[in-house]
Amino acid sequence: MQCLVAIKRAYLLGILGVLLLVAILLYFSFNPEQGLLFPKCPFNQYLGIYCSGCGTQRAIHDLLHFRFVEAMSHNFLLLPAFLAIIHHFLVKWKVIKGKSLLSYRYAPLIVLAIVLIFMLLRNLPIAPFTHLAP
Structure with a gap:
């Protein structure tokens, strides 16, 4: 039975x-700014505001081409989020020792607060917050 579970897990991971x-x-080959392949943000399209994820597709494309400054200009929150997720899995897989930042009790609430504050700040029409818009 355990062998079957291991096979299913390996198949799912594959x-x-x-x-x-x-x-x-896809994100390496196609620029989201120049094509219809990638979806548009419904918040921006219908409400005219930038959500916390606006610019993420362009930022991923830039990260895959090692353009870190451009990626940060599209979505400042993406690189710290990637680093936190990578750190979480490295701890979970016991590659590094310690406790993941995402495994603390209040981590989901803190992440939610950061995402909502970022969304609020990037929509403010005053400097320096205008630089947070994609």
Whole structure:
């Protein structure tokens, strides 16, 4: 029975790995600014405001091309989020020792507060917050 569970887990991880590779190849090959392949943000399209994720597709494209400054200009929150997620999985897989920042009791509430504050600040029409807009 355990062997069957291990096979199912390996199969699922294989499928997720292939999907991740396809997504990376898509974002590397196609610029979200110049094509209709990627969806537009419904918050921005219908409400005219920038959500916390606006600019993420362009930022991922820039990160895959090692353009870190451009990626940060599209979505300042993306790189810290990636680093926190990578740190979480490195701790979970016991590559590094310690406790993940995302495993603390109030981590989900803190992340939610950061995301909502970022969304509020990037929509303020005054400097320096205008630099947070994608």
